[in-house]
Amino acid sequence: QQPVQSPQAVILREGEDAVINCSSSKALYSVHWYRQKHGEAPVFLMILLKGGEQKGHEKISASFNEKKQQSSLYLTASQLSYSGTYFCGTTTQEGGATNKLIFGTGTLLAVQP
């Protein structure tokens, strides 16, 4: 079952902040975040493991709420280069599923000058 992402799309001006959410109905083992530019392959941003940790670097960070089975990606002071489609991927704690990385349907982020 795919994780649910919200919003489906967001338009920002340079310098504005954005939050992308990812939720699952299953007990999560890990949450992955990727960004994909048009016509290119997805590129890894970060991974969060169960334990409620927050990770990030510079202006892109993420949190993982294990109790709620939710993760959020935070983009602060957005830049034009942040434009693209963001995907969360999840692995669950069900037998063997820690090796099954299932992606959500994506959030299209457009940053305008």
Add this chain to the structure above:
Amino acid sequence: NAGVTQTPKFQVLKTGQSMTLQCAQDMNHEYMSWYRQDPGMGLRLIHYSVGAGITDQGEVPNGYNVSRSTTEDFPLRLLSAAPSQTSVYFCASSRLVGTGELFFGEGSRLTVL
């Protein structure tokens, strides 16, 4: 470093034809997987492998076969192509997907007429 190499990059098939999408990685990764990407559907897992000789089904395995005879290669076979299999296919590899980064190939665009 070549990373993950997919061939061909583009292919047009007629309904009922068979073909194999090739995927090779040179990072000595145990984990390899195939995804298909369709507009609005995100990345959907077709099959994956946690090592040579071991494969398992993902979310949308019907119509596709895989094998993993070596660590490096993970071909995806379409035995009898259908228009519903028109998509962009991505191969990806990881040292350990539950806790590690997934490296994607550049993608293969398949059209079935």
